Amino acid sequence: MNPIEVEIEKINDAVLEMIELVKAQLSRSRDSFMNSDEELAHQIIHTETRVNSLELTIDKYCENTIARFSPVATDLRFVVSMLKINSDLERIGDYAESIADYVLNINHKLEKTLMDNVRTDEMFNLAIEMLELIADAYATDNSKKMKKLFAKDKVLNQINKEKSQVIAEYVLANPSTIHDCLYLHSTIKKLERVGDHAKNIAENYIFYSDAKVLKHKK
């Protein structure tokens, strides 16, 4: 085996682990938020340190590969994409943690009708589905699957756009809930950002794998 392939394999495995980890964090943040589960929220915050250390590990692997092997062509695109994908994943991890943090700060359980009206659950699910798509496409090296992700991002953006109006109306009617509603507002915003980062990940992945597609066309 070519020595650079050992390094590429290491990066590949670590990124795969990172995707799974971040996906799990996000999915737990949904459970925690929807059920106001503070115990789970603490666990998420605790696990965030693992996300951070994994991010550093991937960075280190990538730097090492660049410094020692001067990758070119597919290898170069892989390392560059993984560096970017890595930081996107880390941000998604951050958002999961932020949401967990909000769970701990919310005073009273938010009303179910409000939650439904801003489509909170749908939003969480979409974001998690995007990460599942990434995990699946990445593991099977399938850039076509990655492309499915863009439609979901559009829905997320739409929900995000509508949320302010819905929340504002609710707050006008129930001014005492303003504190908690702000957290809801922020959570939706975070989930929209998760969508943006997921989209970046897909784009970077396609940048890496695109040459392969062209190559097979030859």
Added chain:
Amino acid sequence: MIKASTNQWKDQLFRIYGIGATFFGLLILGIFLVGIVIEGFSRLDFQFLSSLPSRLPGKAGILTAWTGSLWIFGLTSITSIPIGIGAAIWLEEYSKKNRLANLLEINISNLAGIPSIIYGILGLEIFVRMMKFGGSLLAGSFTLSLLILPIIIVSTREALKAVPRSIIQASLAMGATRWQTIWLQQLPAASSGIFTGIILSLARAIGETAPLIVIGALAYVPFVAKTPMDEFTVLPMQIFNWVSRPQHGFIVNAAAAILVLLIFVFIMNGIAIYFRYKSSKKVKW
């Protein structure tokens, strides 16, 4: 272990053999030199160098012989050097590497190994008889030129070959013509090698007797040659003549003349060694 010690033992044995072989040659040469010096050194004086040949050993000298040798040296140089170098350049640089060139190459190498007496016969036929030079300096030096041409050509070619191709390529790539490259780069770089070859072959020419006897050089020439068409003798002829006489005085004369000839040849070899040393020191490619 046994194997290793046997090998070491063999190595030692070979070393001793090598030393023995070397000193055997040196010893013989040493004995010869000492003998010559004891015999002839006292006879070496100005009178010996400046006298014409004589029937009396005490009055005889080598004036005609060494001037003849000098004439031969000069004339042979003038004819053989330009022709030899020219031929070598053509063969090395211009001729296509085809069958004709191969044939020429093999023949030239063979010519270098032909006994000198054959050249004498060739010279006799061409220069003495056909061109009617008679037994003159010109016929002699032409014959000797023929004799040493193959050596000059071969050694010049070797010297040219030793010039790195990279230098030649550099010169050509600069837009130099083949001739400019040869004249400005190859010949200067090969000069010490070429000089070495020339001097060694001239030293050989100086010592030759056989071909000169064949073309009719005389042992007794009572005058110093003035033109290339004059009859002549050379040192080796004089020596040959003297050693074949019965009187002891002539043997002494011969020994002294041998000393002169040896000194001459040693000086030339010295010059050749100097050039070789210079070439090995000058350029580190």
Added chain:
Amino acid sequence: MVNRVMETNKFKIQAKDIHAYYGTHHVIKGIDMDIKPNSVTAFIGPSGCGKSTFLRLINRMNDYIEGFTKTGDILLDDKNIYASNVQVEQLRKEVGMVFQKPNPFPKSIFENVTYGLKIQGITNKSDLEETAERSLRQAALWEEVKDDLKKSALALSGGQQQRLCIARTLAVEPSVILMDEPASALDPISTAKIEELIFELKEKYTIIIVTHNMQQASRVSDRTAFFYMGELIEYGKTKQIFLNPKKEKTENYISGRFG
């Protein structure tokens, strides 16, 4: 009409369907290539792929090789360099060459750098001195050698010798410079200097460089040509070749996964 004129002047060198043979050995198999002026083009490929042979076709250095034949044309400024009226010496003044191993003449620095003028019959001392200084400056060597111009070129370091060889080539003011692995025998610092030099010389010259060093090709060249078994596999912008090669062979070669 204006457009047509622009079109014909667009390329400095054009190779049209070049085939080359050593005896019966087919070493270049139909190469077409256009090279723009004031650019650096890198030729890469495994040993024996024909890149050096192709390079030497451009200044006709293959002419002397026994049994070498070629078909197809090479145009320099739209003129066929293999036309019968072309003087090969004149061509080589126009297309200079720097070799793999530094090969200064065993003469002084000054004599080396003015050799090209000398063979053209220029002997005017001030002309020679002027050219020597100009080309040594261009080759970034002047400051290092200006006080020892009479010293033997062989006393210089390898890197300095190679820059001297470049200066020697620049002295005759060529428009194209061919470099056959110019830094392969040099240490990294000398290599960096040569590469810097190539970058600067691009302003005035069209440079073609053969190299086995992938990083070097990617650092110095604008376009890269990948040769394999006598064929031009891929020729494109260096950035594209090194980031996104179109052919699998190219990818395998540049990423060191050949064979």
